[in-house]
Amino acid sequence: MEERIIFAGFGGQGVLTMGLIITYAGMLEGKNVSWTPSYGPEMRGGTANCNVTVSDDEVGSPVIIEATSVVVMNRPSLDKYESYVVPGGKLFVNTSLVDRKPQRKDIEVYEVPANEIASELGNLKVANMVMLGAFVEATKVVKMETVLKALPEVFGKGKEHMMAINEKALEKGAELIRNMVSTK
Amino acid sequence: MAVVFEKTKGLTDVPFSYCPGCTHGIIHRLVAEAMEELGVLDKAIGVASVGCSVFAYEFFNCDMQQAAHGRAPAVATGIKRVHPDKVVFTYQGDGDLAAIGTAEIVHAAARGEKITVIFVNNANYGMTGGQMAPTTLVGQRTTTTPYGRKPEVNGYPIRVSEMLSTLDGAAYIERVAVYDVKHIMQAKKAIKNAFLAQIQNKGFSLVEVLSTCPTNWGMTPVEALKWVKDHMEPYYPLGVYKNTLEEVK
Amino acid sequence: MAKVLMKGNEAMAEAAIQAGCRYYFGYPITPQNEVTEYMSKRMPEVGGVFLQAESEVSAINMVYGAGGAGARVMTSTSGPGLSLMQEGISYLAGAQIPCVIVNIMRGGPGLGNIQGAQSDYFQSVKGGGHGDYKLIVLAPSTIQEMADLVQEAFDIADDYRNPVVILGDGMLGQMMEPVDFDNVKKTRRNLPEKTWATTGRGNREHRNVINSLYIDPPVLEKHNYVLFEKYKRAEQNEVRYEMVNCDDAEVILVAYGTMARVAKNVMNIARREGYKVGLIRPISLWPFPKEPFKKTVDQVKGYLVVEMSMGQMVEDVQLATECKKPVHFYGRPAGMIPEPSVMLEKIKQIAGGAR
Numbered sequence: 001m002e003e004r005i006i007f008a009g010f011g012g013q014g015v016l017t018m019g020l021i022i023t024y025a026g027m028l029e030g031k032n033v034s035w036t037p038s039y040g041p042e043m044r045g046g047t048a049n050c051n052v053t054v055s056d057d058e059v060g061s062p063v064i065i066e067a068t069s070v071v072v073m074n075r076p077s078l079d080k081y082e083s084y085v086v087p088g089g090k091l092f093v094n095t096s097l098v099d100r101k102p103q104r105k106d107i108e109v110y111e112v113p114a115n116e117i118a119s120e121l122g123n124l125k126v127a128n129m130v131m132l133g134a135f136v137e138a139t140k141v142v143k144m145e146t147v148l149k150a151l152p153e154v155f156g157k158g159k160e161h162m163m164a165i166n167e168k169a170l171e172k173g174a175e176l177i178r179n180m181v182s183t184k
Numbered sequence: 185m186a187v188v189f190e191k192t193k194g195l196t197d198v199p200f201s202y203c204p205g206c207t208h209g210i211i212h213r214l215v216a217e218a219m220e221e222l223g224v225l226d227k228a229i230g231v232a233s234v235g236c237s238v239f240a241y242e243f244f245n246c247d248m249q250q251a252a253h254g255r256a257p258a259v260a261t262g263i264k265r266v267h268p269d270k271v272v273f274t275y276q277g278d279g280d281l282a283a284i285g286t287a288e289i290v291h292a293a294a295r296g297e298k299i300t301v302i303f304v305n306n307a308n309y310g311m312t313g314g315q316m317a318p319t320t321l322v323g324q325r326t327t328t329t330p331y332g333r334k335p336e337v338n339g340y341p342i343r344v345s346e347m348l349s350t351l352d353g354a355a356y357i358e359r360v361a362v363y364d365v366k367h368i369m370q371a372k373k374a375i376k377n378a379f380l381a382q383i384q385n386k387g388f389s390l391v392e393v394l395s396t397c398p399t400n401w402g403m404t405p406v407e408a409l410k411w412v413k414d415h416m417e418p419y420y421p422l423g424v425y426k427n428t429l430e431e432v433k
Numbered sequence: 434m435a436k437v438l439m440k441g442n443e444a445m446a447e448a449a450i451q452a453g454c455r456y457y458f459g460y461p462i463t464p465q466n467e468v469t470e471y472m473s474k475r476m477p478e479v480g481g482v483f484l485q486a487e488s489e490v491s492a493i494n495m496v497y498g499a500g501g502a503g504a505r506v507m508t509s510t511s512g513p514g515l516s517l518m519q520e521g522i523s524y525l526a527g528a529q530i531p532c533v534i535v536n537i538m539r540g541g542p543g544l545g546n547i548q549g550a551q552s553d554y555f556q557s558v559k560g561g562g563h564g565d566y567k568l569i570v571l572a573p574s575t576i577q578e579m580a581d582l583v584q585e586a587f588d589i590a591d592d593y594r595n596p597v598v599i600l601g602d603g604m605l606g607q608m609m610e611p612v613d614f615d616n617v618k619k620t621r622r623n624l625p626e627k628t629w630a631t632t633g634r635g636n637r638e639h640r641n642v643i644n645s646l647y648i649d650p651p652v653l654e655k656h657n658y659v660l661f662e663k664y665k666r667a668e669q670n671e672v673r674y675e676m677v678n679c680d681d682a683e684v685i686l687v688a689y690g691t692m693a694r695v696a697k698n699v700m701n702i703a704r705r706e707g708y709k710v711g712l713i714r715p716i717s718l719w720p721f722p723k724e725p726f727k728k729t730v731d732q733v734k735g736y737l738v739v740e741m742s743m744g745q746m747v748e749d750v751q752l753a754t755e756c757k758k759p760v761h762f763y764g765r766p767a768g769m770i771p772e773p774s775v776m777l778e779k780i781k782q783i784a785g786g787a788r
Contacts, residue, residue, distance in 0.1 A: 061773070062604055062694065259495070
């Protein structure tokens with residue numbers, strides 16, 4: 001098993017954190033993992049992305065060209081990374097902020113209105129958690145219970161008050177995927 | 185036979201490499217005597233710089249490091265941070281300290297680095313053959329200002345003591361001269377005070393010593409001493425520019 | 434302590450502290466800032482000294498002073514900063530002061546960019562500063578290895594009284610991987626006491642002097658011979674490399690650091706397609722590992738050196754193979770990663786067509 005994932009979006013949408021949670025959970029499950037961020041000026045307000053590999057084998061290139069999954073939180077990220085998905089791979093689109101349909105026909109597309117769901121939950125900041133819930137449910141790259149264990153480690157002290165809403169957001173995202181599958 | 189004079193223990197027996205009539209020798213002796221009299225020779229670590237005093241590590245009878253041109257204050261910082269209980273000093277000329285090493289001296293002073301700097305100002309680059317220094321006086325002829333230093337070309341001399349005394353990290357700064365006995369005695373007092381500022385953990389200390397360069401100035405030693413008094417002292421006034429010592433001796 | 438997820442930059446800083454480094458002098462530059470920031474947080478916790486210098490020039494000279502005073506000391510920077518440090522590095526080597534210098538390479542020349550690159554190989558391995566001297570240069574390719582090699586670097590530096598460089602790149606500095614500090618490889622060398630250090634004379638019979646000035650030519654010549662005796666010893670004892678799938682290989686990839694990870698992927702793909710491909714990964718860039726090339730040069734059709742540069746290590750591979758077999762090169766500068774598909778194509782050409 002080797003999952004090569006790109007998380008991409010605006011700076012501030014928490015895409016680096018999404019990647020970090022998956023990386024941490026992968027480590028907790030005894031997998032080989034690596035997390036590589038975009039860094040520098042683009043971190044501050046522009047686009048942000050990170051490359052995450054979760055593998056049974058040694059992790060090779062930390063930079064992903066052929067992604068098994070791509071998660072895009074905004075339109076520029078879809079434009080940039082749609083072509084990175086391997087045939088048969090998965091593409092997760094935050095439809096709240098993406099105003100076009102993906103063009104690829106050889107991949108599985110998951111449409112998640114992450115911002116709207118987060119807004120319903122009362123905190124727009126957890127849009128990334130909604131998306132992450134959908135991602136974990138669809139890919140099963142790590143177990144949801146491991147994600148819950150990774151959360152406090154990644155967020156650190158002082159964010160305990162966010163745990164409940166984060167969990168709820170993860171669950172909402174996962175639920176969306178379960179419903180999609182059952183209606184297919 | 186009664187001993188009436190003994191060389192300070194602060195100097196080794198290695199003969200000085202300085203030109204006849206140059207006052208580096210006097211300044212070396214004052215620094216060495218000050219350390220001996222303060223009883224800090226066994227815990228002194230000196231830093232030699234690049235210039236005429238490049239061989240200072242041969243002359244001072246204590247542990248020494250030799251630093252790259254201008255970098256002595258940074259090297260001294262590294263030493264002092266490792267050995268805060270030791271007495272660390274640099275011995276630098278004007279080219280070293282006020283040109284290539286300007287950043288290092290300003291920031292060592294700004295940090296209040298607990299080191300003592302002996303700054304020898306002879307208004308030219310001695311070792312390389314008498315070129316213009318940042319401290320060369322307006323109108324002064326050197327091998328790179330053959331028509332005299334012109335402000336419109338070379339700007340103005342830097343008054344290091346005045347400049348550094350504006351920094352909060354500076355604890356003791358004094359400018360002295362060594363052209364006669366009275367001034368030599370005052371210079372020694374200043375050097376001792378600078379070391380005391382370090383020993384009392386007050387901060388950065390520096391003594392600027394107006395010195396001669398008879399060889400490159402093209403003067404006899406006596407003429408050179410008079411030139412310091414007549415030409416350098418008016419532009420570089422002697423005196424204490426900063427003093428935070430608990431008691432001035 | 435179990436495995437922790439850390440950036441390469443942070444792992445190196447922690448490894449240094451665990452190796453007994455208590456003095457760090459640095460200056461901010463991307464992409465190594467996490468080393469500096471980590472040190473600023475951790476050094477006060479362990480009673481050490483963190484000092485942000487006014488420039489890389491000052492930082493390396495603070496390293497000179499502290500190392501000469503007997504301390505385990507480190508600095509870190511990226512290409513432009515390392516260029517500024519070259520003066521100090523030459524003095525450190527000349528005065529035989531041990532220290533560890535981390536260079537997290539970025540694209541150049543000039544201000545270049547801040548993406549990971551490998552274009553400072555020559556600067557670290559062939560010189561950089563003035564005079565005849567060598568730096569021992571270690572190139573990790575995983576975060577765990579960054580921690581391992583930093584630990585080792587301090588021992589090597591003390592053993593040889595010489596600066597040791599950890600040559601990483603922006604990718605390794607920024608990426609996170611699990612690292613296990615309980616399992617950091619420790620050499621436990623029998624290191625001599627630093628009787629040469631300037632600690633204040635105390636009751637010592639002689640003065641200690643840290644110096645690189647030997648004005649008399651025969652004396653300086655002798656000093657140079659002393660340095661090169663040391664370097665000869667390093668060439669015998671400090672060579673490190675990894676060989677993968679080389680026993681039956683007809684094409685061997687040669688890469689270090691981040692590039693070696695990409696090369697390993699390509700090797701596996703090529704193997705699946707029926708090409709007998711191996712990998713030589715130099716870990717010590719100086720002393721450069723010649724043995725793996727001696728062992729394989731008769732059996733291979735050729736080597737493919739891949740670098741994130743326009744070709745620097747390739748020259749050492751040419752020397753090590755004594756030009757007995759073709760040494761091919763593929764690289765990209767400016768922080769661009771050489772394409773696996775191009776590497777694969779080149780492997781096929783060297784192997785002699787499709788399988």
